[in-house]
Amino acid sequence: MEKAKFGVLTVSDRASRGEYEDISGKYIIEYLKDVVTSPFEIVYRVVPDERDIIEGALIHMADEEGCCLILTTGGTGPAPRDVTPEATMAVCHKILPGFGELMRQVSLQQVPTAILSRQLAGIRNRTLIINLPGKPQSIKLCLDAVFPAVPYCIDLIGGPYITTDENKVKAFRPKG
Ligand SMILES: Nc1ncnc2c1ncn2[C@@H]1O[C@H](COP(=O)(O)OP(=O)(O)OP(=O)(O)O)[C@@H](O)[C@H]1O
Ligand SMILES: Nc1nc2c(c(=O)[nH]1)N[C@H]1C(S)=C(S)[C@@H](COP(=O)(O)O)O[C@H]1N2
Numbered sequence: 001m002e003k004a005k006f007g008v009l010t011v012s013d014r015a016s017r018g019e020y021e022d023i024s025g026k027y028i029i030e031y032l033k034d035v036v037t038s039p040f041e042i043v044y045r046v047v048p049d050e051r052d053i054i055e056g057a058l059i060h061m062a063d064e065e066g067c068c069l070i071l072t073t074g075g076t077g078p079a080p081r082d083v084t085p086e087a088t089m090a091v092c093h094k095i096l097p098g099f100g101e102l103m104r105q106v107s108l109q110q111v112p113t114a115i116l117s118r119q120l121a122g123i124r125n126r127t128l129i130i131n132l133p134g135k136p137q138s139i140k141l142c143l144d145a146v147f148p149a150v151p152y153c154i155d156l157i158g159g160p161y162i163t164t165d166e167n168k169v170k171a172f173r174p175k176g
Pocket of ligand 1: 010011012013015020022023024025049073074075076077079133134135136
């Protein structure tokens, strides 16, 4: 079975400077280890809220490392330095609006300020990129909502066959 590579990109000025621990990126890694049962390795990076650096990291993870999936956390809000969606849009060839719509919908049940997140998802060649908010408590909620569709999306872009622990996330493949 082909070993998948998953990119985890934390976008945070303060975490990148070491002013606080990157809890969100670590939660994402724990989530993947908990849920995904097919073989994979993680490519992990923490970068500041700088559009060029975020784009460079996304392109490196997609084109050089060959990640089939990149999960970003942070920088999706309306503050002047929040530019993760712009960087994601710039490197993607297709946008998948359903991911952001669903994640905001489930997040709204947790906090009314979920509408402030401009998080989106898109495809760069054979890589699916998904933005998650920076708040650690948003990670599981957002991933639980969208992850059932992630393995099939990776099938459709020609990536490795991803399987999950069905007790945690039931991957849905329309063609069975
Ligand atoms: N990677 C992370 N690990 C732990 N907590 C985080 C992380 N990213 C964000 N947070 C928390 O969520 C809050 C809102 O996230 P947001 O991405 O807007 O951060 P921010 O205030 O712009 O921080 P930064 O200066 O690090 O970019 C932060 O103030 C912080 O408490
Ligand atoms: N599930 C969930 N979504 C959430 C939040 C949250 O606490 N939980 N915080 C919101 C807030 S307050 C902001 S400003 C935006 C953007 O956060 P970011 O800049 O850290 O990505 O995400 C929103 N989405």
